[in-house]
Amino acid sequence: MKKITFFSVMILMSFLTLSCFDQSKPNYQFFPNMYESVGYSTYQESDAFANGIEAQLPVDGTISRGWVPYDYPDTNEGYELAKKELLSPLEVNDENLSKGKELYNIYCAVCHGSKGDGQGILMKREKFLGIPSYADRDITEGSTYHVLMYGRNLMGSHASQVNAEERWQISQYVISLREKLIK
Amino acid sequence: MSVVRITTLSKSISNLFKSLVSPLALNSFFVLLITLNISAQDVDIAKGKSLYNANCASCHKLNKKLIGPALKGVSAKYDKEWLYAWIKNSAAMIKAGDEQAIAIYEEYNKVAMNAFPQLSNEDIDNILAYTDYVPEPVATSTTVSGAQSSTGEPSLANDIILGLLIVVLLVLVTMLYLVTxxxxxxxxxNGIKIDQPKSEPFSIWKAFIKNQFLIFSSVVLLLLSSAYFAYGYMMQIGVDQGYMPVQPIHYSHKIHSGANQIECQYCHSSARVSKHSGIPSLNVCMNCHENIAEYNGEEDLEKGYTKEFYTNEIKKLYKAVGWNEETQSYTGDTEPVKWVRIHNLPDFVYFNHAQHVSVAGVDCNKCHGPVEEMEILYQYSSLTMGWCIDCHRDSNVKVKDNEYYTKIHEELSKKYGVEELTIAQMGGLECGKCHY
Structure with a gap:
């Protein structure tokens, strides 16, 4: 009888130690008040504001540091105007092109293909259809920047992912890809 | 007499038959004519499909409104000549003041359709033939259901077999009990007494208690092993390796990062430039999911990840971001998604993603593990201080093309007498680098 109780206690204990960590919950902490300080962390839930989140939208009219104003409106006319007259402030050099290539491969190649021929992986897997080759479209650096800024048709705006300088670097690389395709 | 009667009867029957058959024959003849006529015009649905996919599909779907209207049955709605003109140059028609053209332009928020002067009338006929084409309801549905039932069967069979085995085991146990x-x-x-050995274990215990060396060594063993387990238990406190919380939207990294090979930084774009890798805002999701409204990829029926399940998760995204699928526009009625943070360093540690991702060029997988295989994301590394230090001791600093480090690299490699410096030799183990 003693043996049975001894073994059952052992099994129960090993079970307890093994099942201690519930994967869907974070583990215990030593001194939690040092791990999580009193200050709010980003996106934390909080009743300090009306909508219950710590992160708030900037006040209307706020301009972030390094923000460059962009005057062309998000309309067909704005697009045509940007295509016609908007020029890149960056000079064409290897540094900008290599940076542009790096960013292009992260943000654009998945649809437009690493060569700009519209044969990205999402196109090949038929998640998107009808992505044109850059060679078939009459695009300029200005129009590419405009589309990156606002998006066009099914392509969404990428302004939240890349800043103004990076958008210009990508545009420069896109035009270099187009020139290679046309040749 | 009877013979005559039979012949007249057969004649009348054959007459009846002819009168019935002739209109049918005529019909079939006309059908043949029409099909011939069509084939003479060379309407090629396959060609139409490839043209449609290459030129139209970026803005139109067959059954659903996208940027432009759904194209199924479009040839019935408009005159053919009008369609030719519209597809080749819609902007010119709007300028010329064509009423139908302006009505469409206004209906779709003044989004101009690209001009396709490169398409010939025959190309457009092919495309229209494809948009009108209704695929015959082939037996695909039955094959699909068959496949499902066949995959469903084994699990059921397993359950039955297991149940049977358990029943057999129970029967055996009861039988043994009854027999004894x-x-x-x-x-x-019969008057036989059964002796049960009772005194033996007791005598072993007595011998054990009398032997002092045995007691001493077992106590030492006990202390050591309990210290070992206590140490192991203490050391895993505060370590969340393997933490796998349930997220409000079942986002599969396996599908996005694995199957579709989307770069990590497409969504976690701030890892490149800031301290945090960041949770992508929902507009980044909508860059693709404006188009992809339902899931058509692989299923995992055992775990319940069906196409409906995934499509339903996309609907959750639409609800949170306030996207109306019917009108293809935002309602402005949004709600935050309460993602659960997995990788969370204590607040007394400073860690910077940009320094590791952009400057050092560390691959995301090195710390986050095979994310592209994770259906549900979990914490791969322990994220303890020892884990950080190990890497800082072993990894070399990437000094190539980095002017910032040129001078200090030269001086330090002279001091340590090495070619390649580790992070630790650059001061990567200083307390103040991460704790301040």
Whole structure:
């Protein structure tokens, strides 16, 4: 009888130690008040504001540091105007092109293909259809920047992912890809 | 007489038959004519499909409104000549003041359709033939259901087999119990006493207590092993390796990062430039999911990840971001998604993603593990201080093309007498680098 109780206690204990960590919950902490300080962390839930989140939208009219104003409106006319007259402030050099290539491969190649021929992986897997080759479209650096800024048709705006300088670097690389395709 | 009667009867029957058959024959003849006529015009649905996919599909779907209207049955709605003109140059028609053209332009928020002067009338005929084409309801649905039932069967069969085995086991146990019971009762009736060994373990215990060396060594063993387990238990406190919380939207990294090969930084774009890798805002999701409204990829039926399940998760995204699928526009009625943070360093540690991702060029997988294989994301590394230090001791600093480090690299490699410096030799183990 003693043996049975001894073994059952052992099994129960090993079970307890093994099942201690519930994967869907974070583990215990030593001194939690040092791990999580009193200050709010980003996106934390909080009743300090009306909508219950710590992160708030900037006040209307706020301009972030390094923000460059962009005057062309998000309309067909704005697009045509940007295509016609908007020029890149960056000079064409290897540094900008290599940076542009790096960013292009992260943000654009998945649809437009690493060569700009519209044969990205999402196109090949038929998640998107009808992505044109850059060679078939009459695009300029200005129009590419405009589309990156606002998006066009099914392509969404990428302004939240890349800043103004990076958008210009990508545009420069896109035009270099187009020139290679046309040749 | 009877013979005559039969012949007249057969004649009348054959007449009847002819009168019935002739209109049918005529019909089939016309059908043949029409099909011939069509084939003479060379309407090629396959060609139409490839043209449609290459030129139209970026803005139109067959059954659903996208940027432009759904194209199924469009040739019935408009005159053919009008369609030719519209597809080749819609902007010119709007300028010329064509009423139908302006109506469409206004209906779709003044989004101009690209001009396709490169398409010939025959190309457009092919495309229209494809948009009108209704695929015959082939037996695909039955094959699909068959496949499902065949995959569903084995699990059911397994359950049945397991149940049967359990029943058999129970029967065996009860039988054994009954047999021993009857045997002992028989033995008792016959006057035989069954001795059960009771004193033996007791004597072992007595011998054990008398032997002092055995007691000493077992106590030491006990202390050491309990210290070992206590140490192991203490060391895993505050370590969340393997943490796998349930997220409000079942986002599969396996599908996005694995199957579709989307770069990590497409969504976690701030890892490149800031301290945090960041949770992508929902507009980044909508860059693709404006178009992809339902899931058509692989399923995992055992775990319940069906196409409906994934499509339903996309609907959750639409609800949170306030996207109306019917009108293809935002309602402005949004709600935050309460993602659960997995990788969370204590607040007394400074860690910077940009320094590791952009400057050092560390691959995301090095710390986050095979994310592209994770259906549900979990914490791969322990994220303890020892884990950080190990890497800082072993990894070399990437000094190539980095002017910032040129001078200090030269001086330090002279000091340590090495070619390649580790992060630790650059001061990567200083307390103040991460704790301040």
């Amino acid at each position: 019971k009857t045997l002992t009762s028989i033995a008792e009736k």
